[in-house]
Ligand SMILES: [Zn+2]
């Protein structure tokens with residue numbers, strides 16, 4: 001396939017302390033989906049692509065296990081919108097249950113490297129993906145509790161990981177022995193490891209829909225990029241110009257500096273998308289219905305929490321980083337749970353360059 005990936009040195013790409021939005025071009029995308037090519041999913045690449053197209057997404061990565069699906073081989077819907085693209089990728093499904101999405105690659109990335117240190121395996125995925133012209137997303141670290149914070153800290157050139165993955169077996173919330181992926185994020189950020197959180201589907205089943213089935217439409221990213229093409233979307237994500245969500249949609253946000261950190265929730269689009277995608281949210285036993293904006297700093301400390309739909313961070317104290325989390329709580333009152341929560345996670349901003 002023809003691909004226009006411009007290699008830009010990393011030191012030019014990254015300016016972590018000042019992430020500025022570019023206009024208001026927001027692109028909805030899923031970086032993780034499977035097809036029947038892997039042998040344990042139910043739909044063809046064409047059908048999977050059509051599902052995302054028909055549900056309003058702007059981009060999709062067909063991230064097959066150790067198999068490169070060239071977007072040029074996929075039959076796109078006959079009524080394809082101009083604002084929908086496939087970004088070439090693969091799920092590098094490696095040793096010791098370490099999986100990574102190789103985003104915007106030109107060719108397949110090898111997966112069979114093994115090493116007693118998991119950090120070395122992750123590094124091998126990153127290096128292979130960079131050599132293929134792309135960037136790595138570390139997938140579902142809590143799947144089989146394969147990847148810990150200490151496995152990530154030594155890895156270079158890793159800028160993205162799955163904070164939320166929609167597959168029912170990935171343990172996003174952790175358990176009594178293992179921290180949640182969100183707590184892992186704060187542990188990494190607190191130790192100075194700058195990494196951005198992605199939300200994805202990891203969808204396998206498009207025919208049967210159920211709460212415990214890895215269906216599409218559970219987690220996605222909203223990317224702020226100057227235009228919709230593989231290179232600009234990938235570049236915007238590694239620069240942190242996006243938010244991760246499993247139901248909450250924003251009008252906008254500003255995280256160009258800690259002092260200007262602001263989020264503005266789109267109430268109507270949030271309600272619309274929760275019903276359009278049949279989202280279930282996270283079951284919780286108590287909570288206050290409505291929107292809550294939390295600003296979170298080192299060690300995961302919630303330094304500000306306001307029940308509102310538009311909030312700005314306001315503090316004179318020094319923080320190494322601040323990130324924002326939006327919680328939308330709705331009454332459920334079923335036998336299963338009394339409340340359900342949906343989230344958006346806006347990327348951290350750092351006090352030092
Ligand atoms: Zn995986």
Ligand SMILES: [Zn+2]
Nearest residue numbers: 032034091202
């Ligand atoms: Zn997967």
